[in-house]
Amino acid sequence: MNLPATVPPLEVATPGVQVVPLASGRWRVTSRSGRLLGHLEAADDGFRAMRFSVRERGFRMLGEYRTATDAADALHYG
Numbered sequence: 001m002n003l004p005a006t007v008p009p010l011e012v013a014t015p016g017v018q019v020v021p022l023a024s025g026r027w028r029v030t031s032r033s034g035r036l037l038g039h040l041e042a043a044d045d046g047f048r049a050m051r052f053s054v055r056e057r058g059f060r061m062l063g064e065y066r067t068a069t070d071a072a073d074a075l076h077y078g
Contacts, residue, residue, distance in 0.1 A: 040068060
């Protein structure tokens, strides 16, 4: 039986957010109250900040950032 590899936790310095591992190279970002802010994805040189768009019926990329904290900031403050 093959068990999925565990996703490492991702530390960010953004106040007021929680980062929850989802799958390899992907994390959910929520506010402390539990509101979904978006997802972080591992990229070649850093992280992508992704936000769900009802109009587009999927995730749209906000940008690529060097650090997970920068990407989480974009979701939290953007």
